[in-house]
Amino acid sequence: YASLYFCCAIEDQDNELITLEIIHRYVELLDKYFGSVCELDIIFNFEKAYFILDEFLLGGEVQETSKKNVLKAIEQADLLQEKTETMYHSKSFIGFKKAY
Amino acid sequence: MPGQRVFLHSRTLPVRMVAPSLKLQDLIEEIRGAKTQAQEREVIQKECAHIRASFRDGDPVHRHRQLAKLLYVHMLGYPAHFGQMECLKLIASSRFTDKRVGYLGAMLLLDERHDAHLLITNSIKNDLSQGIQPVQGLALCTLSTMGSAEMCRDLAPEVEKLLLQPSPYVRKKAILTAVHMIRKVPELSSVFLPPCVHLLHERHHGILLGTITLITELCERSPAALKHFRKVVPQLVQILRTLVTTGYSTEHSISGVSDPFLQVQILRLLRILGRNHEESSETMNDLLAQVATNTDTSRNAGNAVLFETVLTIMDIHSAAGLRVLAVNILGRFLLNSDRNIRYVALTSLLRLVQSDHSAVQRHRPTVVDCLQETDASLSRRALELSLALVNSSNVRAMMQELQAFLESCPPDLRADCASGILLAAERFAPTKRWHIDTILHVLTTAGTHVRDDAVANLTQLIGGAQELHAYSVRRLYNALAEDISQQPLVQVAAWCIGEYGDLLLEGNCEEIEPLQVDEEEVLALLEKVLQSHMSLPATRGYALTALMKLSTRLQGDNNRIRQVVSIYRSCLDVELQQRAVEYDTLFRKYDHMRAAILEKMPLVERDGPQADEEAKQSKEAAQLSEAAPAPTESQASQLLDLLDLLDRASGDAQHPPPLDPSPGGALVYLLDLPCAPPPPAPIPDLKVFEREGVQLNLSFIRPPENPALLLITITATNSSEGDVTNFICQAAVPKSLQLQLQAPSGNTVPARGGLPITQLFRILNPNKAPLRLKLRLTYNHFHQSVQEIFEVNNLPVESWQ
Numbered sequence: 039y040a041s042l043y044f045c046c047a048i049e050d051q052d053n054e055l056i057t058l059e060i061i062h063r064y065v066e067l068l069d070k071y072f073g074s075v076c077e078l079d080i081i082f083n084f085e086k087a088y089f090i091l092d093e094f095l096l097g098g099e100v101q102e103t104s105k106k107n108v109l110k111a112i113e114q115a116d117l118l119q120e121k122t123e124t125m126y127h128s129k130s131f132i133g134f135k136k137a138y
Numbered sequence: 139m140p141g142q143r144v145f146l147h148s149r150t151l152p153v154r155m156v157a158p159s160l161k162l163q164d165l166i167e168e169i170r171g172a173k174t175q176a177q178e179r180e181v182i183q184k185e186c187a188h189i190r191a192s193f194r195d196g197d198p199v200h201r202h203r204q205l206a207k208l209l210y211v212h213m214l215g216y217p218a219h220f221g222q223m224e225c226l227k228l229i230a231s232s233r234f235t236d237k238r239v240g241y242l243g244a245m246l247l248l249d250e251r252h253d254a255h256l257l258i259t260n261s262i263k264n265d266l267s268q269g270i271q272p273v274q275g276l277a278l279c280t281l282s283t284m285g286s287a288e289m290c291r292d293l294a295p296e297v298e299k300l301l302l303q304p305s306p307y308v309r310k311k312a313i314l315t316a317v318h319m320i321r322k323v324p325e326l327s328s329v330f331l332p333p334c335v336h337l338l339h340e341r342h343h344g345i346l347l348g349t350i351t352l353i354t355e356l357c358e359r360s361p362a363a364l365k366h367f368r369k370v371v372p373q374l375v376q377i378l379r380t381l382v383t384t385g386y387s388t389e390h391s392i393s394g395v396s397d398p399f400l401q402v403q404i405l406r407l408l409r410i411l412g413r414n415h416e417e418s419s420e421t422m423n424d425l426l427a428q429v430a431t432n433t434d435t436s437r438n439a440g441n442a443v444l445f446e447t448v449l450t451i452m453d454i455h456s457a458a459g460l461r462v463l464a465v466n467i468l469g470r471f472l473l474n475s476d477r478n479i480r481y482v483a484l485t486s487l488l489r490l491v492q493s494d495h496s497a498v499q500r501h502r503p504t505v506v507d508c509l510q511e512t513d514a515s516l517s518r519r520a521l522e523l524s525l526a527l528v529n530s531s532n533v534r535a536m537m538q539e540l541q542a543f544l545e546s547c548p549p550d551l552r553a554d555c556a557s558g559i560l561l562a563a564e565r566f567a568p569t570k571r572w573h574i575d576t577i578l579h580v581l582t583t584a585g586t587h588v589r590d591d592a593v594a595n596l597t598q599l600i601g602g603a604q605e606l607h608a609y610s611v612r613r614l615y616n617a618l619a620e621d622i623s624q625q626p627l628v629q630v631a632a633w634c635i636g637e638y639g640d641l642l643l644e645g646n647c648e649e650i651e652p653l654q655v656d657e658e659e660v661l662a663l664l665e666k667v668l669q670s671h672m673s674l675p676a677t678r679g680y681a682l683t684a685l686m687k688l689s690t691r692l693q694g695d696n697n698r699i700r701q702v703v704s705i706y707r708s709c710l711d712v713e714l715q716q717r718a719v720e721y722d723t724l725f726r727k728y729d730h731m732r733a734a735i736l737e738k739m740p741l742v743e744r745d746g747p748q749a750d751e752e753a754k755q756s757k758e759a760a761q762l763s764e765a766a767p768a769p770t771e772s773q774a775s776q777l778l779d780l781l782d783l784l785d786r787a788s789g790d791a792q793h794p795p796p797l798d799p800s801p802g803g804a805l806v807y808l809l810d811l812p813c814a815p816p817p818p819a820p821i822p823d824l825k826v827f828e829r830e831g832v833q834l835n836l837s838f839i840r841p842p843e844n845p846a847l848l849l850i851t852i853t854a855t856n857s858s859e860g861d862v863t864n865f866i867c868q869a870a871v872p873k874s875l876q877l878q879l880q881a882p883s884g885n886t887v888p889a890r891g892g893l894p895i896t897q898l899f900r901i902l903n904p905n906k907a908p909l910r911l912k913l914r915l916t917y918n919h920f921h922q923s924v925q926e927i928f929e930v931n932n933l934p935v936e937s938w939q
Contacts, residue, residue: 097315
């Protein structure tokens with residue numbers, strides 16, 4: 039992955055190869071969300087990276103194996119955020135990516 | 139809050155703030171723009187001051203932005219604890235933006251070790267029951283990430299309710315939250331066990347996955363739960379079978395493998411349920427075989443499933459054929475071009491090598507090839523596995539491979555490889571000579587990396603292999619002559635040269651090219667070791683003792699040795715100094731005992747490290763010992779003559795007495811060492827012969843540990859004006875006794891009290907038969923050859939009673 043490095047801590051009895059698949063899946067999710075993800079995307083949108091991770095893993099376990107479902111969930115949350123923001127910012131709202 | 143317009147317009151600046159607060163992304167840019175760490179610190183400290191001020195002022199509008207910035211600097215490692223309370227406020231806010239950042243902050247900043255974390259329990263409770271799915275998701279996520287035992291107890295009822303909710307989005311999260319709760323509060327198992335069986339009927343992959351994870355957690359914690367869930371094995375088998383056979387579903391597949399995450403989780407649960415349970419194992423056998431053979435292995439996803447299948451097969455009661463299939467899959471993994479797959483294969487084979495040894499043996503060639511891996515974690519595991527695969531039938535081939543590896547392996551593996559080779563050699567050596575050769579090779583290749591007991595082991599081994607003494611000392615001499623830097627090798631070589639120096643000089647040994655070594659070369663080599671700055675103090679001790687031993691083994695005069703010993707009397711190293719002083723004293727005052735004291739070493743009983751330690755200590759004290767060298771050819775034949783004279787049948791005197799197991803200790807008192815056993819009353823010396831100034835004396839020693847043994851040292855002195863040359867002494871004893879003669883210290887006694895000749899006789903008298911001794915002397919004196927044969931009279935009774 040274009041200069042992205044991941045470090046994952048697992049337990050003794052965990053399957054290393056499926057952990058690799060988990061990392062692959064996460065990168066794919068980031069990729070879909072940011073459109074060709076690169077390091078800067080993650081740096082400038084670190085909270086988003088967390089939110090996406092939280093839709094894929096929960097308490098250290100995989101919660102959703104459908105890429106589609108994960109991305110849909112993020113979309114819904116972003117939509118909800120957008121909705122609530124329009125109540126607070128009228129004209130100065132540019133887009134959820136730069137809401138902060 | 140609808141209707142209220144609190145906003146930050148670019149033209150309006152609230153009075154209390156100095157400047158508008160930075161946007162998150164602007165702060166990130168500013169931090170990244172810093173050229174030095176000091177600069178970065180400055181930017182961050184300035185911003186944190188703003189953030190703190192903003193928190194103090196309680197600005198609700200930008201709180202989420204301030205916290206987000208704080209979380210960023212927290213990730214960089216800067217203190218952010220003052221944001222903890224703000225997380226609480228944000229979570230309590232009804233604004234989704236606030237909650238999102240607030241919950242994230244809680245997961246990053248709140249710690250269950252501090253009581254403050256309990257304050258969000260109420261907010262979570264409220265959010266869980268509100269019915270807004272994204273909010274419920276946030277709450278569940280936070281609870282399962284940082285929820286402490288107390289929080290879990292408080293919120294278990296809420297989570298239980300959510301398990302029955304219709305929406306799969308919330309249900310799947312609730313299930314995994316339950317997993318976390320059980321980890322924190324095992325008693326909650328009773329709450330979350332009942333819904334499981336029902337949840338297994340779900341079709342939603344996320345719910346299924348969560349349920350199986352939950353069941354796995356329950357079974358791992360409670361044998362009762364384990365028993366309870368065995369009844370779902372058929373259902374699990376069915377779910378997995380459906381996954382594998384109904385094929386491709388774009389939504390859940392990876393590289394043609396249907397939902398590998400779910401497959402792996404099911405396989406793992408099956409492993410736990412089938413372990414130690416015949417019936418369950420049988421139910422899943424066919425399915426496991428099916429998965430093992432049909433899974434597409436071209437990509438990692440398939441290999442991940444295959445790997446989990448192999449682990450499950452090996453852990454349950456599977457049919458023998460299935461086990462072999464599993465090991466073969468691992469063998470195939472070893473040939474995979476993907477390093478990760480080779481890695482898991484090596485680790486798994488290591489776990490299986492004891493229980494399924496023959497199955498793993500089949501892949502030995504591939505494993506040995508893996509020694510050449512460039513990746514350190516792979517080559518290390520390959521080494522471990524290779525060593526575990528050595529057995530008596532493949533030891534020669536394997537050792538060759540391993541020794542080749544030792545020569546080229548990375549330094550951090552050297553020690554393990556060396557000790558592994560030595561251990562395997564000890565267990566499976568086909569012959570002693572091969573064993574000695576192997577150890578020798580390891581010492582020359584990786585001498586500095588061997589364990590400390592390697593020296594003791596090798597000397598023990600060589601000492602016990604009498605037929606290989608000549609071979610060993612030659613090989614060691616050659617190795618030493620080439621390189622004196624590898625300490626263990628030098629120590630063993632020095633020891634051997636000292637012990638078997640006489641064999642070294644003999645010149646013949648069928649197994650090695652003939653080598654002409656002369657005494658001066660040997661002495662020079664030992665002196666070189668002694669003087670070298672590369673030699674450790676212990677090594678120099680070995681060398682000095684070896685030199686001393688050679689004083690009785692070599693034919694020439696001992697002036698050179700005496701000189702060296704004399705020099706070291708003032709050595710700064712205390713150990714060397716003590717040895718040198720003692721050896722020098724041996725030359726000066728106890729010369730008649732020197733041969734006895736410097737006898738060949740006994741073979742020490744190998745009980746283990748204890749015995750080796752004792753052997754080392756006895757070596758270091760240079761005590762009298764009781765090993766038996768074979769007498770030389772010429773002496774044996776002439777002894778026969780003498781025995782004829784005694785009217786006895788021949789034959790006994792040639793047989794060396796059996797090796798005596800007890801370590802030496804008899805003459806300890808001579809050298810005044812503190813831990814000496816109580817000395818026996820010394821037997822008086824006996825003058826047995828005198829002619830024209832040439833005198834022969836006998837001195838007797840009966841070592842207390844071995845009452846059957848008698849050591850006689852004969853000393854030939856010359857007070858006349860003419861030299862005595864070509865002096866040879868032979869002896870004979872009655873048939874019931876056994877006699878061995880050691881090499882004399884020389885053949886010449888110079889005139890006017892020159893250096894006497896000493897020679898040691900060892901007599902074994904187990905039956906305490908009366909001692910009779912006949913001597914035959916031949917020598918040249920005053921240009922005449924003299925021959926005298928006589929029986930010794932007046933032998934003291936203490937010498938045999």
